Amino acid sequence: MTGPARRRPSRAETRRRIIDAATAVFARQGIAATSLNDVAAEAGLTKGAVYSSFTGRDDLVLTIMEEHIVERMAGATTAFADLADLDEATTEAGARLLAGIDSDATWHRLLLEYWGLAMRNPAVHKGLAERRARLREAVTAAIGKVADRHGITLPLAPEHLAVVVLALSNGLAVERGVDPDAVPSSLFSDVLKLLVTPRPADV
Template identity: 70%
Template sequence: MPADRRRPTKAQTRRQILDAAAAVFAERGIAATSLNDIASTAGLTKGAVYSSFDSKDELVLTIMEEHIVDRMAHATAVFDEIADLGDATSEAGARLLHGISSDSTWHRLLLEYWGLAMHDPELRDGLAERRNALREAISNAIRRIADLREITLPLPAEHLAVAMLALSNGLAVERGIEPGAVPDGLFAELLTLLIGERPSWG
C-alpha cells in the first residue's frame, strides 16, 4: 500500500504557520522576523504563507487575537463550572494571573507591536480594529455571566471589558519587571471589587 501522501488542509497549514510565527516572534521579536523566517520554521514556502496571510502584520494580529480570546474563555468558563460566585471569581482571577505568568512572551510581543503601531497609522488602525473586536467578545461574555448569575454590573459591560484588558496588560508589565510586586491573589481581588463579591481566598 502506498504511503498516505494527502496534502494538509488549508486549516492545518494555517495552524502550522501560526505556530511557527509565534515561536519565531518569541525568539527574535516582531521587527527582526521576516516572512521568510516564518516560512522556513514552518517548513513551507513563502508563497504558502502568503496563501493564508496577507502580511506579517496580519499574522501578528491573528496570534494576539487567538491568545486573548483563549485566555479569557478559559477564565470565564469557571462561572459555568463553579456554583459559588466568590469561588468562581477567585478561580477566574487565578487563571488570568497564571496566564500572565506562564506566557510573558506574549505580553512582550504586544508591547512591541503597540510601540510599532504608535508610529504607523496603518498599523494602529489594524490594531484598533482587532482590539475593538476583542472588547466586544469580552463584553458579550461579561453580559452572559451577569445574566447567568443575576449580577447587577457596576459599569457597562464594554467598560468592564476595557478594564479587564488594562488590568491584564498592566499586571503583566509590573510582574515582568518585578514578579514579587504582583501577589498571586491580586487579580481575583480586583475582579471582586468590580463585581462586589469577596472571593474565598481572602
C-alpha cells in the same frame, strides 16, 4: 511497490503550522526583525504558502494576539459557568487569568513591541485598533453572560468593564514581568471581586 500517498495537509493544519512557527520566531527575535521568509523557513513552507493563509506579517501578528486573548478569556468565563458560588468563581477566574500571564509572558512582550510599532505607523495602528475593538466586543459579551448567570450588578457598562479587564491584564503582566513579587497571586481575583456585586434579592 510504492507506499500509500502522503496526505496533503488541510488549509487549517497549514494555518496552524504557520501560527506556531511565527509565534516561535517572534518570541526568539522580535516582530520588527522577523520577515515572512523567516516564518516560512521555521514552518518548513514556502513564502507563498504563508501568503495563502495571511495577507502579511501584520495579519499574522494580529491573529496570534487575538487567539491568545480569546483562549484566556474563555478559560476565565468557563470558571464562572462551572462554579455556582460567585466568590469561588471569581477566585478561580482570577487565578486562571494570572496563570495565563505567567505562562504567556512572551506574548505580552510581543504585544508591547507591536503597540510601539503601531504608535509610529498609521496603517499598523488602524489594524491593531480594529482587532482590539473586536476583542472588546467578545469580552463585553462574555461579561454580560457572567452577570446574568450569577445575578451580578456591574459597576460600569459591560463595554467599559471590558476595557478595564483587558487593561488590568496587560498592566499586571508588565508589573509581574518586571517584579513578580509586586503582584501577589491573588491580586487579579481580588480586583475582580471589587468589580462584581450580587444583585439584592427581590423583596
